[in-house]
Structures are given as C-alpha cells and as structure tokens.
Amino acid sequence: MEFEEYASARGQELVRLGFTISGDYQRAEDLAQIALMQAFRSWRKVQRADDPHLYVRRILINSYLSMTRRRSFTEAPAADLDTDRTVPDPATDIVNSDDLWRALATLSARERVVLVLRYYQDLDDRTIADLLGIKPSSVRATASRALAALRKTRQSHRVDERLS
Amino acid sequence: MSKTELETVLELEDGLRATFERAAASVPLAADLAGRATAGAQNAQRRTWLASGTAAAAVAVIAAIGFSLHSSSQSDPQPAASNPTPAVSNASAPAATAQTVTGSWRPVRLNGFTALKTARPEDPIITFNADGTWIGSDGCNALSGTYSIGQRGEFTSKSNGQRLVGCENVPHTAVLLATTRITSDKTNLTFFAGDGREVARYARAR
DSSP: OOHHHHHHHHHHHHHHHHHHHHSOHHHHHHHHHHHHHHHHHTHHHHHHSSSHHHHHHHHHHHHHHHHHHSHHHHOOOOSOOOTTTOOOOTHHHHHHHOHHHHHHTTSOHHHHHHHIIIIISOOOHHHHHHHHTSOHHHHHHHHHHHHHHHHHHHHHHHHHHHHO | OOHHHHHHHHHHHHHHHHHHHHHHHTSOOOSOHHHHHHHHHHHHHHHHHHHHHHHHHHHHHHHHHHHHHHHHHSSSOOOGGGOSOHHHHHHTSOBOOHHHHOEEEEEEEETTBOOTTSOOSSOOOEEEOTTSEEEEEOSSSEEEEEEEEOTTOBEEEEEOOOOOOSSOOOOHHHHHHHOSEEEEOSSEEEEEOTTSOEEEEEEEOO
C-alpha cells in the first residue's frame, strides 16, 4: 500500500483516535498530521510492519503522551478570550451532553489512552502493552484505576445533580 | 466482586464504548491529510538538507583553506590534477565522445542552482542515447531533445520543449543549451560554456 493510499483510507480514523484521547479537535488533527508525517518519512519501514496501521497509531499515541509531558501542555492562556470570536468546536456538544466524556477529562493522559485503546479501538491488553511499551499487568492496573476513578466521578456528579 | 459491582462495571464499559463512538462520530472530516503530511515531511526534510548542506559547505571551505595553506608552504608547484577547484581538474579531463556520454546521469552541481537536493516527484536524471537523442526529467516534467558531440568534445543540443509543472525544476535544458564543450571520464560529465566556465557537473547514475 502506498502512503497516499493509506492516508486517504485511514487518515480520518487517526483524527478520530486523536480526538478520543485528547478531547480536543485541533489537537486531534495535529496529532494525525504528526503521525502521518513521521510515517511518510519512514514509509518503507511502516510498510514492512506486521500491521502498518497499528504502527502509525503507535506514533500518534506516543506523540500525544510526549506532548502531555511538556510543561506548556498544561499552561493556560493568560489573556481573556473573546467568546464572540471563538471557533465552534465539535466537542462542545458531546461535552454538554455526556457526563462520562466530562469525567474522562479528569483522568491522566495514560489512563485515558488505555481506556480508548481498550474500549474504542478494541485492542487486547497485550497489544496495548506492546503499543505503550509497558507490561500487560500495568495495562490492567491502569485500566482498573481509571474505571474506578470514572465510577467515583460519576457517582459524585449524580449526588450533585440530586442535591441541586 | 459482587453482582451489583460487576453490573456497574459492565454498564460503565458499555457507556465508555458508546461515548467514544459518539465522540468519534462528531469529528468533522479533515481535508487533505495526505497532502498536508507529505508537504510537511518534505519541508522538514528540506530544512535538514539545508542544515547539512551548510555544514558540508563549511567543512569544504575549511578544507580548501587548509589545502591552500599546505600548498603555499611547499616549494614545488602542485600538478593541475591535484588542484581542488573542480573546473580546472575537469577541464583537463578527456573530451567527451558519443560513446562516453551514453547512459544516465544525475546532476551533482549546477552553476547558480542551489536546490538540487529538494525532494521531487521524479528523479531529475538525464539520459543520453547513442542515436543522438536525450531524454530526462527535471524532477516534475519529462524532457527530451537531440544532441551532437564533435571530435574534441564540441557540444550542441536542441530541446523539444517541456510542459511546466511547478516544482523546483532542475534546469537540465538550460545547462545543455548553454554548453559548447563537454568532457567526461567513466563516472563524471562536465559541461562548459563558450567562455570556458563550468556550467554543470553530472555523475553517472546507477
């Protein structure tokens, strides 16, 4: 498969993956583009991989995790935003309507990535472990911790809703 | 884990699947990802080449200075063949013949053209055929024409014209049209203008 063929067929899937792990559409597009650029530069190597799409997804996930480790990632802009001029974000609807999506934002980047790979990409723990360069037992522990945190967050939201 | 807890976990897992599916479905279609990724990668590669080219040029300058200092410290004059200036060394190369130029050549240096290493859709190679025709690519467009070589390397050529598609086109045609004399050994081909200045140098393509 040639690069253009792959990018046309799978590019949008990469943007979707980027969105589910980051919750930010602009960042999702950036991540997809970074992953495709890196894949393009070593396309022969990607082609030789057992699963080229998994290889490119690995690039995307690792790029995102590297990004989240940078200090600038968590820095908030100091200036006030002009709300009349902000670009509409497709994530707004889902944020407003889905408490689980909101709860995902409270997880660490790695926890969220594990849940996305498990429940959106339907990858088994061994493949996730290989993709993240960690042990399968660490994947299970991370997923378990993340699920517990989500349950707790949802319960507290429900209590808040009942009280209000 | 109790039955209620298990049901809660399963409900949460189903909820996560549904949430991720809805989130993914809400993502608008990204335009021309392949084109943007390709262009981005090529720009990055160009910057790398530029940096390595600058470093190579710096090394070459230092080497040339070192060589000239070494040469000036010796009493005996150096033979012309050992002079690092390529125009001089190739001027003494044997005159090209139709036999020695036949084959494919890739540009190594073109006078006044600095974008040789830019990534292009096609290899910018030129091929001289034994029947007096030449064909090639400037990196984006197919080129062709005819040529003739005299007994002392006198060179003339004609171009069949080309369809211009925008890229950093390697100006093979301009090189051939500016050339009046050509020298070659087994691996190098050097083109000279009427005033004796080197126009371009090509190496045999594998």
